[in-house]
Amino acid sequence: MNASNTQIQMRKGLLEFCILQIISRGEVYASDMIDELTAAKMIVVEGTLYPLLNRLKKSGLVSYQWKESETGPPRKYYTITEEGKDFLVTLDQTWEDLIQSIQFITSKR
Amino acid sequence: MNASNTQIQMRKGLLEFCILQIISRGEVYASDMIDELTAAKMIVVEGTLYPLLNRLKKSGLVSYQWKESETGPPRKYYTITEEGKDFLVTLDQTWEDLIQSIQFITSKR
DNA sequence: ATAAGCTACCTTGTTATACCAGTTTCTAGG
DNA sequence: CCTAGAAACTGGTATAACAAGGTAGCTTAT
Numbered sequence: 482m483n484a485s486n487t488q489i490q491m492r493k494g495l496l497e498f499c500i501l502q503i504i505s506r507g508e509v510y511a512s513d514m515i516d517e518l519t520a521a522k523m524i525v526v527e528g529t530l531y532p533l534l535n536r537l538k539k540s541g542l543v544s545y546q547w548k549e550s551e552t553g554p555p556r557k558y559y560t561i562t563e564e565g566k567d568f569l570v571t572l573d574q575t576w577e578d579l580i581q582s583i584q585f586i587t588s589k590r
Numbered sequence: 591m592n593a594s595n596t597q598i599q600m601r602k603g604l605l606e607f608c609i610l611q612i613i614s615r616g617e618v619y620a621s622d623m624i625d626e627l628t629a630a631k632m633i634v635v636e637g638t639l640y641p642l643l644n645r646l647k648k649s650g651l652v653s654y655q656w657k658e659s660e661t662g663p664p665r666k667y668y669t670i671t672e673e674g675k676d677f678l679v680t681l682d683q684t685w686e687d688l689i690q691s692i693q694f695i696t697s698k699r
Numbered sequence: 700a701t702a703a704g705c706t707a708c709c710t711t712g713t714t715a716t717a718c719c720a721g722t723t724t725c726t727a728g729g
Numbered sequence: 730c731c732t733a734g735a736a737a738c739t740g741g742t743a744t745a746a747c748a749a750g751g752t753a754g755c756t757t758a759t
Contacts, residue, residue: 484680486714487603487606487680488687489603489746489747490603490606490715490716490746491603491604491684492603492688492746493715493716493744493745493746494596494599494600494601494602494744494745495688495692496745497596499695502695502696503695506698510707511707511708512706512707520694521691521695522687522694525746526746526748527708527709528709528711528746528748528749529746531708531709532709532710532745533745535709536745550706552705552755553705553706553707553754553755554706554708554753554754554755555707555708555754555755556706556708557707571596575600576600576692578597579604582608582630582631583604583608583630583685585629585630585631586608586626586627586632587611587682589615595743595744599744599745602715602716602717602744602745603715605716605717606716619736619737621736634717635717635718635719636737637719637720637721638717638718640737640738640739641716641738641739643737645716659726659735659736661726661727661734661735662725662726662727662734662735662736663726663736665735665737666736666737
């Protein structure tokens with residue numbers, strides 16, 4: 482039980498929330514997302530992100546369009562669906578509830 | 591991807607934090623913990639709690655003493671160790687960082 | 700033209716954690 | 730003795746993240 486594993490475990494399930502949040506702000510592709518997550522200090526590797534994006538796509542929460550790039554290979558630009566927006570509202574609430582729960586426990590010192 | 595699974599996934603890893611927090615307040619046994627978690631709306635089943643307690647014990651973060659009960663079989667009362675207290679400080683910080691990260695992402699709407 | 704290098708996407712295998720659905724052990728009461 | 734209930738525990742399954750790769754398209758330098 483070391484601190485870095487703890488961080489990983491605490492982040493579990495929150496990544497989906499973060500990604501959906503980022504995509505909801507407008508068209509982005511994988512590298513954009515990694516940059517944003519890194520800026521927020523939620524370090525994520527590609528091997529985590531791609532399967533997650535596929536899960537979101539399969540669930541109908543996001544969709545993507547291939548777009549050419551001027552500096553390299555084409556990119557998959559993701560956008561959120563209506564269903565995704567609805568789900569994001571649920572995730573927002575779940576996150577709020579979670580904060581409340583932890584708050585409740587830690588305040589009892 | 592349904593809401594209840596999302597809740598489970600978001601909670602993952604936070605349970606350890608909560609349990610350690612609860613034990614740090616004083617001697618408790620499993621049912622006490624479940625009661626406290628339930629009160630905080632962090633629903634947990636026994637099959638999750640017992641392996642977690644064993645992990646914490648093996649890691650030296652908590653210890654326990656058997657105590658007799660007047661109403662049934664003996665109970666394992668858990669207490670936090672010095673090492674556990676140190677680790678709890680780390681977990682506190684990790685949680686604060688996590689809130690900051692999510693805050694950073696969700697505030698950019 | 701071709702090799703090198705970068706960018707972008709994807710996959711496979713491993714690990715950790717939680718859940719479900721049980722089982723075992725101990726105590727008290729009929 | 731047998732049942733009920735409390736308390737601890739276990740085995741199998743699902744999910745998600747990571748590590749460490751691989752593949753394909755595009756650009757640039759020789």
